[in-house]
Structure formats: structure tokens, C-alpha cells
Amino acid sequence: MASxxxxxxxxxxxxxxxxxxxxxxxxxxxxxxxxxxxxxxxATPETxxxxxxxxxxxxxxxxxxxxxxxxxLHGDFGRSxxxxxxxxxxxASRLPATLLLMAAGIFCELALGLTMGIAAALTKGRIGDxxxxxxxxxxxxxxxxxxSLLLLYVFAVQLSWFPVGGYGSFRHLVLPAVTLGILGSxxxxxxxxxSMIEVLSADFIRTARAKGLTRARVVLRHALPNAIxxxxxxxxxxxxVFMGGVVVVESVFAWPGIGxxxxxxxxxxxxxxxxxxTLVSAVAIVLGNLLAxxxxxxxxxxxxxx
Amino acid sequence: xxxxxxxxxxxxxxxxxxxxxxNLTVSVATEAGAKPLVRDLSFSLHxxxxxxxxxxxxxxxxxxxLAIMGLLPPNVAISAGSVCLGATDLATLPERQMRALRGDxxxxxxxxxxxxxxxxxxxxxxxxxxxxxxxxxxRAEARARALDALRAVRxxxxxxxxxxxxxxxxxxxxxxxxxxxxxxLRPQVLIADEPTTALDVTVQREVLDLLxxxxxxxxxxxxxxxxxxxxxxxxxxxxxxxxxxxxxxxxATRDLFARPAQAYTxxxxxxxxxxxxAPARPAPEGEVVARLTDVSVRFALRGGLLGRVTHQxxxxxQVSLQIRRxxxxxxxxxxxxxKSTIAKAIVGLVPHxxxxxxxxxxxxxxxxxxxxxxxxxxxxxxxxxxAALDPRMRVGDLVSEPLLIHGQGDAASRRARAAELxxxxxxxxxxxxxxxxxxxxxxxQRICIARALALNPQLVIADESVSALDVSVQARVLDLLxALxxxxxxxxxxxxxxxxVVENISDRVAVMYLGQIVxxxxxxxxxxxxxxxxxxxxxxxxxxxxxxxVRVASPRLSAEIPSPVHALGQGPQRVRLHDVGEGHxxxx
Numbered sequence: 024m025a026s027x028x029x030x031x032x033x034x035x036x037x038x039x040x041x042x043x044x045x046x047x048x049x050x051x052x053x054x055x056x057x058x059x060x061x062x063x064x065x066a067t068p069e070t071x072x073x074x075x076x077x078x079x080x081x082x083x084x085x086x087x088x089x090x091x092x093x094x095x096l097h098g099d100f101g102r103s104x105x106x107x108x109x110x111x112x113x114x115a116s117r118l119p120a121t122l123l124l125m126a127a128g129i130f131c132e133l134a135l136g137l138t139m140g141i142a143a144a145l146t147k148g149r150i151g152d153x154x155x156x157x158x159x160x161x162x163x164x165x166x167x168x169x170x171s172l173l174l175l176y177v178f179a180v181q182l183s184w185f186p187v188g189g190y191g192s193f194r195h196l197v198l199p200a201v202t203l204g205i206l207g208s209x210x211x212x213x214x215x216x217x218s219m220i221e222v223l224s225a226d227f228i229r230t231a232r233a234k235g236l237t238r239a240r241v242v243l244r245h246a247l248p249n250a251i252x253x254x255x256x257x258x259x260x261x262x263x264v265f266m267g268g269v270v271v272v273e274s275v276f277a278w279p280g281i282g283x284x285x286x287x288x289x290x291x292x293x294x295x296x297x298x299x300x301t302l303v304s305a306v307a308i309v310l311g312n313l314l315a316x317x318x319x320x321x322x323x324x325x326x327x328x329x
Numbered sequence: 330x331x332x333x334x335x336x337x338x339x340x341x342x343x344x345x346x347x348x349x350x351x352n353l354t355v356s357v358a359t360e361a362g363a364k365p366l367v368r369d370l371s372f373s374l375h376x377x378x379x380x381x382x383x384x385x386x387x388x389x390x391x392x393x394x395l396a397i398m399g400l401l402p403p404n405v406a407i408s409a410g411s412v413c414l415g416a417t418d419l420a421t422l423p424e425r426q427m428r429a430l431r432g433d434x435x436x437x438x439x440x441x442x443x444x445x446x447x448x449x450x451x452x453x454x455x456x457x458x459x460x461x462x463x464x465x466x467x468r469a470e471a472r473a474r475a476l477d478a479l480r481a482v483r484x485x486x487x488x489x490x491x492x493x494x495x496x497x498x499x500x501x502x503x504x505x506x507x508x509x510x511x512x513x514l515r516p517q518v519l520i521a522d523e524p525t526t527a528l529d530v531t532v533q534r535e536v537l538d539l540l541x542x543x544x545x546x547x548x549x550x551x552x553x554x555x556x557x558x559x560x561x562x563x564x565x566x567x568x569x570x571x572x573x574x575x576x577x578x579x580x581a582t583r584d585l586f587a588r589p590a591q592a593y594t595x596x597x598x599x600x601x602x603x604x605x606x607a608p609a610r611p612a613p614e615g616e617v618v619a620r621l622t623d624v625s626v627r628f629a630l631r632g633g634l635l636g637r638v639t640h641q642x643x644x645x646x647q648v649s650l651q652i653r654r655x656x657x658x659x660x661x662x663x664x665x666x667x668k669s670t671i672a673k674a675i676v677g678l679v680p681h682x683x684x685x686x687x688x689x690x691x692x693x694x695x696x697x698x699x700x701x702x703x704x705x706x707x708x709x710x711x712x713x714x715x716a717a718l719d720p721r722m723r724v725g726d727l728v729s730e731p732l733l734i735h736g737q738g739d740a741a742s743r744r745a746r747a748a749e750l751x752x753x754x755x756x757x758x759x760x761x762x763x764x765x766x767x768x769x770x771x772x773x774q775r776i777c778i779a780r781a782l783a784l785n786p787q788l789v790i791a792d793e794s795v796s797a798l799d800v801s802v803q804a805r806v807l808d809l810l811x812a813l814x815x816x817x818x819x820x821x822x823x824x825x826x827x828x829x830v831v832e833n834i835s836d837r838v839a840v841m842y843l844g845q846i847v848x849x850x851x852x853x854x855x856x857x858x859x860x861x862x863x864x865x866x867x868x869x870x871x872x873x874x875x876x877x878x879v880r881v882a883s884p885r886l887s888a889e890i891p892s893p894v895h896a897l898g899q900g901p902q903r904v905r906l907h908d909v910g911e912g913h914x915x916x917x
Contacts, residue, residue, distance in 0.1 A: 233398060236462050237428065245450075248449055324496070325448060
């Protein structure tokens with residue numbers, strides 16, 4: 024177990040290094056110039072050159088990357104170009120909001136998706152299955168901002184059940200979390216359905232029925248834990264896609280998380296913030312996958328960590 | 330217990346039957362209307378009796394068992410007749426009441442022990458659940474009963490097994506767990522659907538002995554569904570022979586084997602391979618087609634922080650053999666003995682140590698082009714013809730594909746060759762444009778054989794090629810293989826677990842155990858005068874399709890084969906082969 028964790032952590036560090044390098048390189052070759060954004064249109068060439076020197080942006084690429092990396096190793100994410108504050112402080116102040124939204128969003132997407140998938144599998148080929156699969160198709164193909172705005176309009180503007188945006192109470196959390204849940208539920212519904220149908224036709228389900236177990240017990244104790252195994256692995260992989268949704272939903276609902284921070288930073292080419300948000304997301308994806316791999320052996324005794 | 334003795338005559342038992350099936354008809358709903366799968370089947374079953382329902386695939390024997398259990402697939406239903414367990418008609422019983430009987434008064438075990446247990450629940454949890462589904466006793470008490478049930482099926486270390494998971498047990502052990510689960514609540518009727526078909530022959534022997542002992546102790550009535558007439562002869566008091574969903578014949582087992590009344594039963598019994606019935610053949614003395622010298626195949630197991638090799642699976646250890654032109658060389662042994670790995674090594678699918686020569690050329694000394702050329706000389710026929718044929722290709726293309734791969738002839742000549750091969754294996758040339766799913770299992774295996782012969786190879790490796798076929802089909806495919814050998818002089822490496830089939834087709838035999846050959850010689854030497862204890866055990870374990878055959882009482886075994894995994898640098902103990910006369914080699 025210890026050697027497994029150590030190996031995984033070394034792998035994770037290498038992945039993060041790769042992500043940092045690629046992102047830094049892309050921002051370096053970007054035709055847009057962050058210095059112009061900071062200096063403004065009327066700045067003189069001297070001012071521009073000064074700012075460039077101050078930020079170290081006149082250095083060769085590898086030197087810049089090395090400086091950034093050695094900062095990172097000391098826990099220094101650099102300073103925001105525009106807000107002039109430490110990026111680590113900005114991230115720290117906004118990360119809890121995003122983590123809360125992610126947790127609530129993943130909960131909603133699994134609760135919705137898995138229930139739909141199980142219900143569809145149990146009514147396979149009948150009307151319930153068809154309605155559920157149509158629904159999942161709609162949620163998979165609907166653009167994120169459309170669903171966000173639709174829910175916002177109906178439940179916040181028209182019905183006034185929930186606030187239009189902001190952060191602070193449970194009521195603020197409901198609409199953004201449900202939006203993320205609906206967006207992700209279609210994938211999980213389809214995956215859960217096919218996994219469940221496969222497991223329900225397995226020999227051991229026939230054995231369970233031959234023992235005289237109730238249908239509920241056959242489904243919940245024998246089929247479900249087996250069917251959910253491939254889905255767990257998907258949750259880890261899906262966090263990357265999920266983060267994309269978080270950026271859009273945070274903007275629409277004025278949720279003060281790192282997604283919103285990233286959105287603003289991208290518009291202004293605020294490189295330290297973009298780098299920091301990318302790395303935090305990469306850490307979330309890596310940890311999500313590690314967590315999924317660590318949970319699986321608890322359900323499936325055939326999988327051993329070594 | 331005062332268990333009734335098995336009733337072995339046509340005499341009806343004095344007591345009322347435990348189960349009586351009257352005019353049972355089971356139909357599947359299709360777009361063209363209801364289609365019967367089982368027609369007008371009637372039988373009754375008494376306490377302590379074993380009734381075998383025998384038949385080939387598609388005969389309706391499994392559907393009958395599922396109908397009795399109320400476990401028919403969604404679009405299949407009982408359309409007429411009754412299934413009475415005591416006074417209760419199961420055919421019309423609502424699901425809730427049926428569920429209360431299922432597993433309690435009527436239980437079932439299935440063919441595939443590897444997949445019939447839930448992989449993520451412990452053995453104990455699955456047994457306890459089965460008991461508590463019908464008897465709401467405290468968990469600890471149910472666990473104690475589960476332990477008793479495991480002891481009753483003679484499973485080694487029963488306390489430890491309770492906390493183990495199915496993947497930690499071998500196939501034979503899993504089938505014992507299934508039997509323990511089925512019999513834990515002492516059902517009146519046990520339906521055993523091909524209970525030993527997926528097991529090795531020595532394990533089959535143990536499980537059959539176990540079922541018989543338990544039946545004697547508990548007085549359970551058993552319905553034994555099987556295709557194996559050997560198992561029928563050894564286990565059953567009465568037999569129903571089924572074909573296409575209907576009963577062909579029913580009789581007491583002895584009478585049926587002695588005087589089969591119907592033509593179908595006669596042909597079925599005639600097709601059963603019997604030990605000691607094969608005609609003698611002259612020993613082929615042609616040139617050597619394949620020669621293996623000290624061949625080993627090991628698979629690495631990695632572990633630790635850096636993923637270094639720590640252990641090796643010694644799949645094949647120091648095997649030497651040679652196969653001559655026109656000869657059938659058989660490799661026999663139980664699962665995991667390395668017989669299929671040898672086949673893979675010969676065709677170059679797994680890396681090997683030692684020397685493999687085919688047609689005088691050593692495999693390891695050839696470059697890529699040389700290896701490709703050599704593959705022309707060695708072709709394979711696999712166990713499952715449905716999986717070995719690409720479902721999206723026409724069978725004519727499948728048969729001529731080897732010619733295409735090796736750049737032989739043009740499209741017209743390749744098609745002509747496919748037509749010629751089709752005719753040779755007993756299919757007609759106008760079937761060339763059909764797809765594999767339009768053929769039966771036996772026909773598909775003929776297609777695979779035609780494909781293997783397309784390049785005129787010197788050696789054909791038949792890896793369990795007839796194991797998945799019904800006996801009558803199996804007999805015809807074996808005849809075909811023999812005829813093709815006479816005609817083309819091809820050599821066969823025939824790999825099988827079925828001793829009777831091997832005895833019927835082989836010229837020379839090698840018996841494998843844990844990756845090594847423990848006995849080899851001509852068929853007459855190995856089968857007529859088996860020397861190694863393992864060979865004897867294999868031969869003795871084969872069910873004999875003759876109810877009059879008296880089996881010598883043997884100790885009830887439940888031994889497990891040791892593991893072929895060894896730490897790096899260590900290995901299994903090598904056996905040394907000793908010549909006991911005229912090339913008959915036996916491990917000492």
C-alpha cells in the first residue's frame with residue numbers, strides 16, 4: 024500500500040510538471056502580449072520595456088519557466104499582473120467556494136444519473152427506458168450556458184424560489200449545483216444503464232434469484248455494486264470535463280470560485296493566475312483518479328493495490 | 330436418516346412423487362407468434378431419486394429446468410401444463426409465493442461455477458444470505474449453519490472459506506460452494522444443470538461422488554440435466570432423452586443403455602466416445618514435422634516499487650516431443666497444465682526458451698519473413714468456432730483469407746480453392762457467400778477446419794476443437810479430421826481434456842501435469858498400460874457410459890493442484906522421464 028501510494032504520488036508529480044510545462048509554453052507563444060494589457064494603450068515604449076523587465080518576461084523561455092518552477096517549489100505562485108496580490112491568496116480565498124460547488128455538483132450528477140440509469144436498465148426496452156434515454160440525450164447535448172440560463176430564468180427570475188446569484192447560503196448553492204448535476208447526469212445515466220444491463224444478465228444474478236431473494240435485494244445487493252465499478256473509474260476521469268462546466272456555471276451564477284477567477288484572468292492574459300488555476304485543476308483531476316482507484320478495492324475484492 | 334435407496338427399476342415408488350410435471354409446454358413469444366421450446370413433457374420424481382434429462386443443445390432440457398424454477402427469461406413462459414411440487418402447482422403460482430419456495434424446497438446449481446457466484450461478496454455472505462432468505466435466524470446462527478454446509482460438501486478449511494471471495498477458489502471448490510448453498514436448506518428437489526461440464530475430469534469425479542453421497546444422506550430428489558451419457562450412466566436411476574423440445578424416450582437407465590428403443594437414442598449412444606473402442610492403426614513412421622527440445626514458457630509477474638519481476642508462472646517446463654507426418658499427437662491434461670501454451674509457443678504467439686523446429690527450421694533463428702513463411706506450415710483450429718470466425722465476413726472470404734495473406738493466387742483461384750475445401754469438409758460451394766451466424770456449431774467448426782487446410786499446412790493444431798460440440802456432431806467432425814489426415818498426410822497436434830476423445834483419435838499421447846510431461850508413448854502404451862499415478866487417476870475418473878460398469882470404490886478426494894508460480898530463481902521440481910520399454914516414457 025505504502026509503495027503503491029509512493030509510486031502514484033511520483034507519477035502525479037510528473038504529470039503536474041508536464042501540465043505546467045505545456046501550459047506555460049502555450050502562454051509564452053500566445054500572440055497576445057500581457058504587458059500591453061497591463062500598461063494600457065497609451066503607454067510609452069519605455070514603460071512597456073520596464074514592465075516587461077520587472078515581470079521577467081524579457082528572459083528566454085526556459086529561464087522564465089525555471090524561475091516559475093523554483094517559485095512553485097517554495098509555494099510561491101507569483102503575483103497577479105493586474106491585481107498585484109499574491110496568487111496563492113487569491114486561490115486560497117476562492118478555492119473553498121469551488122470545492123463546495125464541485126462536491127454538490129458531483130453529488131447531484133451521480134444522484135440523478137445513477138438513478139436514471141438504474142431505472143432505465145430495469146425497464147429496458149419499455150416506455151420508461153425510452154423516456155429516460157431521451158432525457159439523458161437532451162442533457163448530454165444541451166450547451167452549459169443554455170441550461171444555466173434556463174434554470175436561472177425559471178426558478179430565480181420567474182418563481183423566485185432561489186436567489187439569482189451569489190454565495191453564502193444553501194439556497195445560493197442549489198441552482199448552480201443542480202445545473203452541473205443535470206449537465207453531467209446524461210453521461211452517467213447511459214453508462215450506468217449499459218453496465219447494469221450487462222450485470223443483470225450475469226450468471227450470479229440467476230443464482231441470486233434461484234436462492235429466492237427478493238427483486239429489491241437482487242438489484243441492490245448483487246447487481247448494483249458490480250454495475251457501479253466501471254462508473255467509479257469514470258468519475259475520476261470526468262473531473263476534467265466537469266471543471267469546464269464549473270467555469271461557465273460560476274460565471275452565470277456569479278459564484279465567487281476559481282472558475283470565475285480563471286475566466287477573468289484569461290480575458291486579461293494574467294499568466295500567474297491562469298497557471299495557478301490550471302495547476303489546481305490538474306491536482307483535482309489527479310487526486311480524483313487516485314481516489315477512484317483507492318475506493319475500487321473496497322468494493323471489488325479482486326482488485327488488489329500493490 | 331432413513332433415506333430411500335435409489336430406485337433402479339421401472340417399479341414405481343410407493344409414496345407420492347415429490348415433483349410431477351404434466352404436459353408441460355413452454356413457448357417463446359416471437360413476432361411470428363408463440364413458438365414452443367418444450368412440448369408436452371411429463372414426468373414425476375420421487376424422494377431420493379435421480380432423473381436425468383439428456384439431450385443435445387437445443388433439446389429444451391435447460392428451458393425445462395428454468396421453467397420448473399420459475400426463472401424463465403422475460404419473453405418465455407409456460408403456456409400449458411402443470412408443475413406440481415407436492416400439491417402446489419408452480420406453473421400458476423404468483424411470483425411472491427414462488428420466491429418463498431425457490432431455494433428453500435427446490436434449489437438449483439448451474440454449469441458455470443466460475444461465474445455463478447457474485448465476485449464481490451464473500452462465500453460466507455452468499456451462504457448466509459441464502460439461509461436467511463427463508464429462515465430469519467440471527468446472522469451468527471446462519472453463519473454456523475453455513476459452516477456446516479461447507480463441511481458437508483467436504484471443502485477443505487471451511488472456516489477460512491467463509492471469509493474468502495469466489496476468485497480465491499478453484500472451479501471445483503466454487504461448485505462445492507454452489508452445492509452447499511443449494512442444499513443448506515435441505516430442499517426436496519435439486520436441479521443440477523450440467524453441474525460438472527465445465528470442470529476437469531478428476532474434479533468432475535469428486536463432484537459427482539459428492540452429489541451421490543449427499544443424496545444418500547439427505548434423500549434429495551435430483552433432476553440432472555446433462556449432455557454427457559457417461560454422467561447419465563453413473564448417476565441416474567431414470568432417463569428422459571429429449572430432442573427439439575420433446576421427449577424421445579424415457580426408461581430406467583439400465584434399460585435405456587441396454588435396449589434403446591428409438592432410433593435417435595440409438596444414434597446418440599453410438600456417437601458417445603468410449604474408452605477402449607478405437608480401432609488399431611499402424612504407427613506412422615514419416616519424417617518429423619515438428620520437434621520440441623526442452624521447451625519452457627514462463628510468464629513474468631511484477632511487483633514492488635519499480636515493477637521488477639519477482640515471480641514467474643512456469644506454464645511449460647522442459648517439454649520435449651516430436652510429431653511425425655500423418656500422425657496425431659495428443660496432449661492431455663487438466664486446465665492450467667500448459668497444453669494450450671505449448672500450442673501458442675509453436676505458432677509463435679508466446680516467447681519460449683529451448684528449441685522449437687517446424688519443418689526442419691528453428692523458430693527462434695528465423696527473421697520476420699522466415700517466420701511468416703513458416704506460419705504457412707502450422708495452422709490452428711480453436712475450441713469455439715463461433716468466436717473464431719469474424720461475424721462480419723462471408724465464410725468464403727474467411728476460408729480464402731490465409732491465401733490472401735500469403736499472396737497466393739488471384740481472386741478467382743482463391744475462390745475456387747475455397748469451394749474445393751468446402752466440398753472436402755462436407756459443405757456445399759453455394760454456401761460460400763453466407764455469414765457465420767447462418768451455420769450450426771458443427772458446420773462452423775468445419776469452416777474453421779477448411780480455413781486451417783487452405784495453405785496445405787504440414788501441422789494442424791487442434792486446441793479442444795471438438796469440446797464444445799454435441800456428441801453426434803463431435804463424432805462426425807472426428808471422422809472428418811481422420812479422413813483429411815489420410816488424404817493430405819497432415820500431422821495433428823490434438824489438445825484435449827477429454828480422455829475418451831483422445832483415446833479415439835490419437836496415435837501417440839503425452840500426459841501433462843503442471844507444465845511437464847509425466848507420461849508419453851503410443852496410445853496403446855498410455856491407455857493400455859498407464860504407469861504414472863496421475864495418468865491412472867485421469868483414466869479412472871472418466872465417467873463410463875455403461876450403467877453395468879462397477880466402479881472400484883476410491884477414496885473421496887478433494888486435492889488441489891499446486892501453484893505453478895515460483896519466486897525468481899526458483900522453479901518446480903523437474904521430473905525425469907524413464908523408458909519403461911519401446912519408447913513408453915514415464916516420470917519417476
